[in-house]
Amino acid sequence: MSEAPDGLAIEVRGLTRQFGAVRALDGIDLEIPRGAVFGLLGPNGAGKTTTVRILNGVMEPTCVQRLTVLGHDLPGGIADVRPQVGVQTDTNLYERLSARLNLTCFGRLFGLDGREAGKRADHFLEMFGLTSRASARVETFSKGMKQKLLIARALMGHPSLVYLDEPTAGLDPEASHELMRYIRRVSRDAHATFFITSHRLEEMENACTQVAILDEGVIKASGTPLEVSRSAILTVRVRVRLAPHAVLARSELMAIPGAIGVEFDGDGMVVTLAGIDAVPGFVRAAAALPADLMGVAEEPPTLQEAYLALVGRGHHVREEADD
Amino acid sequence: MRWNRALAIATKDLRDTFSTSQLALPLVVVPLVVVVGYPMIYLVALRYTPGAANGLQGFLTSFPDSAVPVFQGMTSAGRAAYIGIVYLFAGFFLLVPVMVSTIIAANSFAGEKERRTLEGLLYTPVTDAELVLGKVAASFVPAVAFTWFCFAIYTVIANVMGTPIIGQPYFPTPNWWALMLALVPAVALFVIGIVVLVSAKARGFQEANAIGGSISLPLIGIVAAQASGIMVLSSGLILATAGVFAALDAILIWVIVKSFRRSRIVSYLP
Numbered sequence: 001m002s003e004a005p006d007g008l009a010i011e012v013r014g015l016t017r018q019f020g021a022v023r024a025l026d027g028i029d030l031e032i033p034r035g036a037v038f039g040l041l042g043p044n045g046a047g048k049t050t051t052v053r054i055l056n057g058v059m060e061p062t063c064v065q066r067l068t069v070l071g072h073d074l075p076g077g078i079a080d081v082r083p084q085v086g087v088q089t090d091t092n093l094y095e096r097l098s099a100r101l102n103l104t105c106f107g108r109l110f111g112l113d114g115r116e117a118g119k120r121a122d123h124f125l126e127m128f129g130l131t132s133r134a135s136a137r138v139e140t141f142s143k144g145m146k147q148k149l150l151i152a153r154a155l156m157g158h159p160s161l162v163y164l165d166e167p168t169a170g171l172d173p174e175a176s177h178e179l180m181r182y183i184r185r186v187s188r189d190a191h192a193t194f195f196i197t198s199h200r201l202e203e204m205e206n207a208c209t210q211v212a213i214l215d216e217g218v219i220k221a222s223g224t225p226l227e228v229s230r231s232a233i234l235t236v237r238v239r240v241r242l243a244p245h246a247v248l249a250r251s252e253l254m255a256i257p258g259a260i261g262v263e264f265d266g267d268g269m270v271v272t273l274a275g276i277d278a279v280p281g282f283v284r285a286a287a288a289l290p291a292d293l294m295g296v297a298e299e300p301p302t303l304q305e306a307y308l309a310l311v312g313r314g315h316h317v318r319e320e321a322d323d
Numbered sequence: 324m325r326w327n328r329a330l331a332i333a334t335k336d337l338r339d340t341f342s343t344s345q346l347a348l349p350l351v352v353v354p355l356v357v358v359v360g361y362p363m364i365y366l367v368a369l370r371y372t373p374g375a376a377n378g379l380q381g382f383l384t385s386f387p388d389s390a391v392p393v394f395q396g397m398t399s400a401g402r403a404a405y406i407g408i409v410y411l412f413a414g415f416f417l418l419v420p421v422m423v424s425t426i427i428a429a430n431s432f433a434g435e436k437e438r439r440t441l442e443g444l445l446y447t448p449v450t451d452a453e454l455v456l457g458k459v460a461a462s463f464v465p466a467v468a469f470t471w472f473c474f475a476i477y478t479v480i481a482n483v484m485g486t487p488i489i490g491q492p493y494f495p496t497p498n499w500w501a502l503m504l505a506l507v508p509a510v511a512l513f514v515i516g517i518v519v520l521v522s523a524k525a526r527g528f529q530e531a532n533a534i535g536g537s538i539s540l541p542l543i544g545i546v547a548a549q550a551s552g553i554m555v556l557s558s559g560l561i562l563a564t565a566g567v568f569a570a571l572d573a574i575l576i577w578v579i580v581k582s583f584r585r586s587r588i589v590s591y592l593p
Contacts, residue, residue: 058445058585087446092439094335096342108331109447
């Protein structure tokens with residue numbers, strides 16, 4: 001066992017993986033605290049699956065300076081890590097077996113006895129609304145039902161680290177919401193760590209305590225969603241809401257130091273400032289304007305804006321969102 | 324080694340294999356036709372078709388006299404029945420475990436890769452040895468059990484239909500016990516080992532099944548050698564052959580466990 005920095009579920013330094021001439025991962029660093037909900041974001045082919053496979057010991061890195069999961073150095077310590085880890089990736093279930101059997105079989109592989117595996121399987125089947133189909137063959141399930149079952153399977157072994165690959169793909173909004181609530185609750189109450197790869201940026205922004213944006217094998221940014229957004233989007237948006245019938249000229253706002261753009265929007269205007277330092281002065285100057293204002297508030301940049309700015313291939317993201 | 328994890332994999336594989344008639348039917352029907360249907364037809368023909376044994380004279384004389392005991396009052400039909408039941412069909416009983424274990428092992432390893440279910444197993448705490456053992460057991464147990472089941476039916480047919488022709492109960496003979504208890508398990512394990520090795524690189528069930536099935540070709544030679552009287556499967560020969568296969572099995576299992584790498588398997592996943 002390695003002496004990992006206190007409280008880290010995953011620590012990666014200088015991880016590189018090469019496939020022939022293609023460098024899928026190019027010296028990436030990750031630090032994920034225990035109990036975090038971590039989102040690894042990136043376009044297709046960015047290296048997300050490769051990262052997950054290496055962290056789970058089913059693929060060897062080309063070179064790495066440090067690779068520690070749950071306090072164990074990999075690849076040597078993988079046997080101690082696996083009993084504590086649940087993985088849901090883009091794999092298939094046993095279609096000819098029942099939903100319950102798919103779960104109990106994996107429960108037994110994680111050391112649960114038959115009774116406990118059955119109890120836990122029933123718990124997750126109920127949680128995901130699949131109790132009435134527990135005995136049905138998985139081949140009769142919809143895509144969303146299979147997705148729920150894959151997630152349930154990953155949770156069967158009481159994992160303290162869970163990898164989820166596009167967990168809400170194929171789920172209806174209620175199920176997605178329920179799953180995200182579950183993830184937050186388990187990470188908070190059981191101090192379990194979640195490592196999620198996803199393209200659903202709004203969902204990730206709400207659910208994750210930490211994110212990293214991976215593109216072409218390189219981590220472009222990492223931190224809390226807001227830290228990542230601010231590091232990628234240097235300008236600041238401030239919404240100025242006007243009272244009904246109040247009039248304010250665009251030029252009055254543009255005259256305030258730091259303002260570099262103004263757009264009319266709904267019941268007010270959205271002002272773009274050059275940087276976060278300009279915000280206090282802008283708020284004071286706006287409050288001193290003769291027009292009746294209902295409020296002046298910063299609108300933080302979204303994770304999606306940051307992602308598009310960093311990855312720079314916005315059209316790919318929109319196509320996938322449409323899918 | 325945690326046996327319960329290997330058992331969980333074996334149980335899951337068995338349920339998966341026998342949950343579809345696409346696999347289960349050929350596994351059951353074809354061997355039953357070969358080792359039950361053919362002997363019944365053979366014995367019925369000998370008993371109820373006058374002069375049937377005369378047409379087999381060439382075949383009967385190719386067997387050495389030492390291979391056939393002389394029972395009191397045994398006719399040429401009785402000699403034909405004895406040679407057929409004790410020697411002619413013995414080779415078919417090697418094809419049954421080969422066929423069954425090839426299909427199940429190919430489905431278990433290459434089929435899992437093809438259906439994209441194998442990667443999920445690789446993330447679990449199951450060790451490489453447990454995974455291999457579970458999957459080998461899931462192929463080995465039904466292959467041997469089904470061959471023994473066929474043998475039980477064959478024994479009933481041989482005695483119920485053969486005794487009136489031969490004149491006294493005669494079956495199973497010692498070479499059949501050697502065949503069932505030593506050679507059949509050793510051959511089944513050998514075939515499974517080959518299929519597992521092939522499956523590591525095969526993209527799917529069909530490829531692994533085809534390559535694994537080619538193992539049966541030399542065994543068809545044994546069947547032909549039996550039919551022509553060139554080779555008589557005596558107990559000694561069977562036990563010696565089983566010993567060779569057992570040695571090969573040990574080498575194969577060692578190679579499989581040593582060469583089994585999750586990273587290697589993942590690199591061949593679709």
